[in-house]
Amino acid sequence: MAFIDDIRRTYSGSSLLTRIIFINIGVFLLLRILAVGALLFNVNVEGMLHWVDVSSNLGVLLRRPWTVVTFMFAHFDVWSILFNLLWLYWIGRIFMEFFSPKQLMGVYLLGGWAGMLLFLLAYNILPHLVGLQNCLIGASASVLAIVVATAVYVPDYKIGLLFLGEVSLKWIAIVVIIFTVLTLDKTNLGSSLAHIGGMLVGAWYAWRIRRGRDITRPLNAVIDSVFGLFNGRSWKSLKSMTAKKESPASGTRKQTSRAARPADEVSEEELDRILGKIKTAGYDALTDEERDQLFKASRRRNV
Numbered sequence: 603m604a605f606i607d608d609i610r611r612t613y614s615g616s617s618l619l620t621r622i623i624f625i626n627i628g629v630f631l632l633l634r635i636l637a638v639g640a641l642l643f644n645v646n647v648e649g650m651l652h653w654v655d656v657s658s659n660l661g662v663l664l665r666r667p668w669t670v671v672t673f674m675f676a677h678f679d680v681w682s683i684l685f686n687l688l689w690l691y692w693i694g695r696i697f698m699e700f701f702s703p704k705q706l707m708g709v710y711l712l713g714g715w716a717g718m719l720l721f722l723l724a725y726n727i728l729p730h731l732v733g734l735q736n737c738l739i740g741a742s743a744s745v746l747a748i749v750v751a752t753a754v755y756v757p758d759y760k761i762g763l764l765f766l767g768e769v770s771l772k773w774i775a776i777v778v779i780i781f782t783v784l785t786l787d788k789t790n791l792g793s794s795l796a797h798i799g800g801m802l803v804g805a806w807y808a809w810r811i812r813r814g815r816d817i818t819r820p821l822n823a824v825i826d827s828v829f830g831l832f833n834g835r836s837w838k839s840l841k842s843m844t845a846k847k848e849s850p851a852s853g854t855r856k857q858t859s860r861a862a863r864p865a866d867e868v869s870e871e872e873l874d875r876i877l878g879k880i881k882t883a884g885y886d887a888l889t890d891e892e893r894d895q896l897f898k899a900s901r902r903r904n905v
Contacts (some may be wrong), residue, residue, distance in 0.1 A: 713747020
C-alpha cells in the first residue's frame with residue numbers, strides 16, 4: 603500500500619501535463635491486466651476494448667457516449683503509448699512555457715474530438731468505407747494537436763535530437779505532416795484522418811491565439827462550471843467568487859509597488875497592454891522586450 607500511497611502523493615503534487623501522462627499509463631496498465639484475465643478465461647479482448655474506444659458505428663457510439671472521452675486516454679499497443687507519451691512529454695513541456703495548464707487540456711481535448719469527427723465522417727460518408735466497422739483508440743490526435751500548436755506558435759524553437767543536433771520545431775511538424783499524408787491508404791485511412799484532425803486543431807489554436815483569441819476558453823469555462831457543480835458549488839457561487847476576487851479590497855492588494863515585486867514579474871497593467879496589442883496588431887508586432895515580458899508572465903503563471 604505504501605507504493606500506492608507514493609503514487610497518489612506524486613500524482614496530487616504533479617503538473618497537469620504529468621497527470622495526463624499518469625492517466626494514460628494507468629488506463630494502459632489496467633487494459634493490459636484485464637487482457638491477461640480475458641485470455642485466461644477465454645473472453646474476447648476486442649469486446650473489452652470496445653468499452654473505451656470509439657466505434658465507427660454511430661448506433662454503437664450513441665449507446666456508449668462516454669467513449670468520446672475515454673478513447674483519447676486509452677492505449678492497448680505498447681509502441682503506440684510509448685511514442686505518444688514521449689511526444690506529449692517533450693513537446694508538452696515546451697507548450698507549457700507559453701500557455702497555461704487549462705489551455706493544454708483544452709487543446710488535448712479539442713484535438714482528440716477533431717480527430718474523432720474526421721474518423722466518423724470517413725466511415726459514414728466515404729463510399730469505399732461506408733459499411734465497414736472500425737474503432738479509434740489512443741491519444742495520437744490529441745498529442746499531435748499539442749505538437750503542431752507549439753510548432754506553429756514558436757516555429758523557430760530548437761530542440762536537440764539524437765544524431766541530428768538542434769532542429770527547429772517547424773521542421774519536426776512538417777516532417778510529421780508529410781509522413782501522415784504520404785502513408786494514407788485504405789487500411790489506416792480512419793486513424794490517419796484522425797491524426798490530421800488533431801493537427802488542424804493545433805494549427806488553428808496557434809493561429810487564433812496569435813490574434814488574441816483562445817479557442818479553448820469556452821470549453822474550459824464549461825469544464826470549470828461542471829467541476830464546480832460536482833464540488834457542491836453552484837454557478838452563482840462561482841460568479842460571486844470571481845466578483846470577490848475583483849473587489850476593491852483584492853485590487854488594493856494587487857497594486858503593490860514595483861519595488862516590492864520580483865524583478866522578473868510583469869504588472870497586470872503591462873500584461874493587459876501587451877495582450878491588447880496582440881489582439882489588434884498580432885503577435886509579430888511585439889517588440890523583443892514585450893515578447894520577453896510575455897514569456898516571463900507565462901512562466902510565472904505555469905509555476
